[in-house]
Amino acid sequence: xxxxxxxxxxxxxxxxxxxxxxxxxxxxxIPKSSVTVLLGPSGCGKTTLMRMIAGLEKPTSGSIFFxxxxxxxVSTRRRNLGMVFQYPVIYRGTSVKRNLELPLLSEGLEKQxxxxxxxxxxxxxxxxxxxxxxxxxxxxxxxxxxxxxxAIAREPNIILFDEPITNIDINSKLELKRSLKELFGRLSxxxxxxxxxxxxxxxxxxxxxxxxxxxxxxxxxxxxxxSKPGNQFAGWFLGNPGMNFxxxxxxxxxxxxxxxxxxxxxxxxxxxxxxxVAVLGIRAESVSVSTKxxxxxxxxxxxxxxxxxxxxxxxxxDYAGLVxxxxxxxxxxxxxxxxxxxxxxSDNISLxxxxxxxx
Amino acid sequence: MVSQTSAKxxxxxxxxxxxxxxxxxxLSWLLLAPVLxxxxxxxxxxxxxxxxxxxxxxxxxxxxxxxFTGLTNYSDFVKNxxxxxxxxxxxxxxxxxxxxxxxxxxxxxxxxWKNDKMPGRRLALTLFFTPMVVTPIATALFWKLMLDPTxxxxxxxxxxxxxxxxxxxxxxxxxxxxLIVVDxxxxxxxxxxxxxxxxxxxxxxxxxxxxxxxxxxxxxxTSVIWPHAKFILMLGILLRSIDAFKTxxxxxxxxxxxPGDTTELIALSLYRFAFKSFKLGYSSAVSVFLLFIAIxxxxxxxxxxxxxxxxxxxx
Numbered sequence: 001x002x003x004x005x006x007x008x009x010x011x012x013x014x015x016x017x018x019x020x021x022x023x024x025x026x027x028x029x030i031p032k033s034s035v036t037v038l039l040g041p042s043g044c045g046k047t048t049l050m051r052m053i054a055g056l057e058k059p060t061s062g063s064i065f066f067x068x069x070x071x072x073x074v075s076t077r078r079r080n081l082g083m084v085f086q087y088p089v090i091y092r093g094t095s096v097k098r099n100l101e102l103p104l105l106s107e108g109l110e111k112q113x114x115x116x117x118x119x120x121x122x123x124x125x126x127x128x129x130x131x132x133x134x135x136x137x138x139x140x141x142x143x144x145x146x147x148x149x150x151a152i153a154r155e156p157n158i159i160l161f162d163e164p165i166t167n168i169d170i171n172s173k174l175e176l177k178r179s180l181k182e183l184f185g186r187l188s189x190x191x192x193x194x195x196x197x198x199x200x201x202x203x204x205x206x207x208x209x210x211x212x213x214x215x216x217x218x219x220x221x222x223x224x225x226x227s228k229p230g231n232q233f234a235g236w237f238l239g240n241p242g243m244n245f246x247x248x249x250x251x252x253x254x255x256x257x258x259x260x261x262x263x264x265x266x267x268x269x270x271x272x273x274x275x276x277v278a279v280l281g282i283r284a285e286s287v288s289v290s291t292k293x294x295x296x297x298x299x300x301x302x303x304x305x306x307x308x309x310x311x312x313x314x315x316x317x318d319y320a321g322l323v324x325x326x327x328x329x330x331x332x333x334x335x336x337x338x339x340x341x342x343x344x345x346s347d348n349i350s351l352x353x354x355x356x357x358x359x
Numbered sequence: 360m361v362s363q364t365s366a367k368x369x370x371x372x373x374x375x376x377x378x379x380x381x382x383x384x385x386l387s388w389l390l391l392a393p394v395l396x397x398x399x400x401x402x403x404x405x406x407x408x409x410x411x412x413x414x415x416x417x418x419x420x421x422x423x424x425x426x427f428t429g430l431t432n433y434s435d436f437v438k439n440x441x442x443x444x445x446x447x448x449x450x451x452x453x454x455x456x457x458x459x460x461x462x463x464x465x466x467x468x469x470x471x472w473k474n475d476k477m478p479g480r481r482l483a484l485t486l487f488f489t490p491m492v493v494t495p496i497a498t499a500l501f502w503k504l505m506l507d508p509t510x511x512x513x514x515x516x517x518x519x520x521x522x523x524x525x526x527x528x529x530x531x532x533x534x535x536x537x538l539i540v541v542d543x544x545x546x547x548x549x550x551x552x553x554x555x556x557x558x559x560x561x562x563x564x565x566x567x568x569x570x571x572x573x574x575x576x577x578x579x580x581t582s583v584i585w586p587h588a589k590f591i592l593m594l595g596i597l598l599r600s601i602d603a604f605k606t607x608x609x610x611x612x613x614x615x616x617x618p619g620d621t622t623e624l625i626a627l628s629l630y631r632f633a634f635k636s637f638k639l640g641y642s643s644a645v646s647v648f649l650l651f652i653a654i655x656x657x658x659x660x661x662x663x664x665x666x667x668x669x670x671x672x673x674x
Contacts, residue, residue, distance in 0.1 A: 056567050076570040089568040092586040092670075102582060103572035136670075150572060 005032040006066045006157045006190050008053060013062035015048050022048040024214035025062070032067075035184050035191040036219075037201040040211030041237065046194045049211070050160050053192060055079050066157065082151030082159040082189075087167055088143035090135040096122070097131045099146050103154045121149040124186070125179055141172020145179065152187065161193040165200060180204060198238050202226070210234050227283075227348065232356035235281045241314065243350065244324040246280040253277060258351065262319045264344040265296050273351060276359045281350035284314070284327040290341045291332075297341035305336060317342065406650070413644040419637035432644035441620060442628060442645070449625040452539060453603040459543045461596055464550020471551070472558045491548040499612035502541045503528065506613075531618050538609055538622055545609075546599060553595030557588035590667040597660045601653060625649065 008030040015023040023045040030036045038046040051057040053064060055076035063072045071079055091099050100118045109117075122128045125145045130138060135146060144164055151159050164180070165173050181204055184191060195201055201208050202222045209219040210233070218230035229235035235243030252259045252267075258277050259267040270277065290297065300317035308314045313333025315326045317340065328336070351359045413432055417425035436442055471477075471484060490498065505512050508526040518524055527537040561584050569579045607626035610616055616623035629649065633642035 054567075054571065056570075076567070077573045080573075081571055083568070083571045085564045085568060087562075087564055089562075089564050091565075091582040094582065102574060102578065106573050106575050106578065147568070150568075154572070 005188065007032045008158065008190060008192070009065040010049075010053075011063045011065070013049070013052065013064065014060045015045070015052060015057060016060045021214050023052070023059075026214075026216055028209065028216050028219070030190060030192055030209075031207075032190045033188050034206040035193060035204055037193045037195060037205035037208045038211055038216075039195060039198065039201040039205075039208050039237075041196055044211040045214040046196075046211050047162055050162055050192060050194050053158070054081055054083055054160055080156045080158075082154060082156040084144070084147050084151050084159075084161045084164045086163045088140050088147050090143050090146055092136060094135060095132055096127060096135055096138070096146055099135055100149050100153050103150055107154060117153050117155075121153045124152075124183060125149050139169070139172060141168050141176050144168055144172075144176060148180070148183070152183070152189075156189065158190045158192070159187070161191070163195050164193075165195075165197070177203060198240070202238075210237065212237075228358070229281065229350055230358050232279060232281065232352050235283075235350060235352075239283060240309075241284050241325045241327075243281040243283055245352075246282065246322065246324075248278050250322055251277065251280060262298070262322050263324070264298055264342070266344070266346055268346050268349060270351060273359045276353045277351045278354045279352040279356065281352060282324065282344060283348055284325045286345045286348040287317075287324070287326040288343045288345065289315070289326060289328050289332055289336070291335050291337070291339075292341070294341045294343065297343045299339060299341050302336055302338050302340060305333065307333070315340070409643045409646055412640055413647050415640045417638075417640040419639060425640065428640070432641050433648075435641065436644050436648065441623075442625075444620065445623050445625050445628045448535075448621075448623065449604060449606075452535070452542075452606065452624060453600055456539050456542045456546070456603050457596060457599050459539065460547045460550045460599060461592075463543065463547045464552075464595075465554050465592075467547065467551040468554025468558065472555055488548045488552065490545045491552075493545075495545065495608040496612060498541070498545050499609045502544075503613050506537065528614050529618050531621050534614050534618060534622050538613065541613070542603065542606065542609060546602075550595055550599065553591055554588075557591035557595070558584065560591055561587040590663060590670070593663050594660065597656060597663065601656045601660075604649075604652065604656070 010026050010028045010030075013023055013026045013028075014021065026049065038049060040046050048057060052059050055071070055074060059072060063070055065071065066079070091102055094102075097118055100121060101114055104114045104117060118131075119128070122131055125148060127142060127145050127149065130142060135143060138146075148161075148164065161180075165176055168176055177200065184204060193201075193204055205222050207219055207221050208225050209216045210225060210230075211217065212233050218225060218234050220228070220230070225234060226238050229238065229243065232243075232245060235245070246260050246263065250260050250262050252261055253274050254267075256269060256271050256274050257267040258270050258274050258280065260280055263282075293299070298319060300319050302315055303318050303323065304314075304316040306314050308327065311330040313328050313330065313336070315328060315333070315336060317324055317326055326342070353359050412425070414427060414429055415425040416423075416428045416431065467487070471480065474480065477483075504510075506514070506527045508514055508524055508529075513527070514524050525533065527533045565583050565587075566579070569583045574582065605626050606624055607630060610622050610624050610627050611630070614622040616627050625645070626649075629642055629645050632638045632645060
């Protein structure tokens with residue numbers, strides 16, 4: 001599907017609702033022809049940001065550019081966007097085919113072109129068999145597919161997705177997510193996708209823009225944002241469980257090294273950064289566990305053991321009052337009883353300063 | 360083991376609720392009793408009494424005992440040209456008034472809906488809805504005063520603009536349209552309110568999607584607004600129709616059916632038969648006819664409500 005490719009540039013974008021600042025002075029560029037996921041907890045301003053891009057919400061201050069065209073005051077209909085909403089929006093009393101056709105009819109396209117596009121989109125989304133069905137007869141998952149189909153059939157420059165999977169029943173959820181993943185691979189448009197679900201973000205994004213309190217705190221590809229969180233919030237929000245944080249009182253520092261003697265024996269060579277380190281972050285899977293005593297490893301008491309997704313075990317380990325969460329393989333998890341010895345993979349440790357920003 | 364346990368569990372489920380419905384049923388009848396008694400006494404009984412009376416020749420002032428005359432009252436009613444004219448006049452009144460009120464109400468409703476951030480919107484809405492909450496008798500009285508040919512404000516304005524004095528309520532050509540205008544003045548706010556409610560039932564996301572999909576306005580109306588708004592709007596039209604069919608206060612106060620019988624609506628005729636001539640048998644027959652029309656309109660009302668419920672269930 002071809003259409004001109006647009007960067008979306010946000011300059012000093014702010015949106016206030018009375019005294020509440022939903023979006024706070026954001027400067028950000030959403031690169032063309034990529035999938036950017038705005039990820040963050042409820043109320044962080046991600047949906048408001050997307051609605052401003054769509055023109056459904058007016059910014060309090062700042063500007064929005066599609067490539068070099070300023071669109072801040074341009075109406076929604078003139079922005080040439082596609083958008084999929086949180087609740088499946090369908091045009092009632094009509095067939096699936098008619099729903100897909102409606103946006104195309106106003107574009108002044110030839111009948112044959114419309115027909116071709118409708119069939120192509122239906123095929124892409126796997127709803128060809130339902131084309132002649134009334135939309136009311138369909139489940140929410142299929143309805144949302146129709147909404148997606150409507151958004152892409154017109155071949156707009158930019159397509160926005162506002163938590164499209166959130167309100168879909170669990171059975172259709174996985175299938176819809178799979179369809180979207182496949183679809184995003186084929187589309188060349190600039191796609192912005194809002195979600196609070198990190199798995200969704202990890203699956204679909206080319207880059208994740210992590211939002212907190214109306215600000216984008218970090219933007220990076222999924223693997224990078226996970227392994228190298230830019231701040232403590234990113235470390236905590238991504239990952240299940242979130243990153244373990246070891247604060248200052250458990251750390252020992254020299255001019256160029258940092259250690260956490262309660263947890264592990266090694267010292268980390270971090271150079272000049274050592275001066276600023278206030279918090280140390282360790283992912284649950286960065287801790288190696290053994291049930292037999294290992295020289296140089298630290299002993300820990302197992303407080304809790306639970307079976308996690310994919311058969312892995314989650315352990316709550318107590319190091320003389322310091323508790324951290326650790327993920328181990330199924331086999332190891334079964335073996336674990338009340339005491340383990342652990343070492344930490346020092347390459348996968350994150351260091352943060354007093355303000356929670358990575359150093 | 361498992362199947363046994365689950366079978367036992369299922370049995371226990373079957374057993375448990377048995378006792379409850381009886382208790383509940385008794386209690387529900389007990390709670391319903393006062394309403395049912397009230398309804399039977401004040402609604403069912405008088406209706407049945409009226410139905411019975413419609414087969415009798417019974418005039419209160421004649422000192423004669425009621426005599427059974429079968430369908431005579433009904434055949435008299437059908438043959439009575441004045442009454443048939445009154446019925447058709449009522450329908451014309453109903454159709455014209457409801458159309459005018461609906462069109463104006465939609466226009467005003469859409470205006471307030473589109474301008475939801477207009478300063479003074481609340482005050483404007485409150486003032487605009489005043490006619491609807493004024494007692495119809497009062498409305499009729501002050502319109503009668505305003506339209507008075509000698510000291511009415513309307514004629515004062517007409518003459519100051521250079522027009523001749525017009526007696527709206529005694530002119531055989533103007534009295535009927537004037538009644539429609541006054542009724543429209545009184546009830547347009549109701550239709551505007553229904554329009555606002557109807558438009559309020561359209562999900563915001565669907566309107567936004569229509570803007571995103573760049574649907575032209577007429578397509579927005581047919582594909583997004585109408586499917587949601589139609590139920591409330593049709594209910595409004597129907598309620599207004601039922602009410603317009605019963606219009607009595609306006610004609611009674613403003614024209615008393617005149618001049619001649621140009622503004623004689625069926626409810627006024629019925630009033631005359633029942634409470635002026637005291638022809639109770641005959642007026643009961645007319646009432647039964649009106650009752651059937653009201654039932655027909657109510658049936659449509661219930662049909663629409665049911666359709667709305669069905670549409671909501673498919674969501």
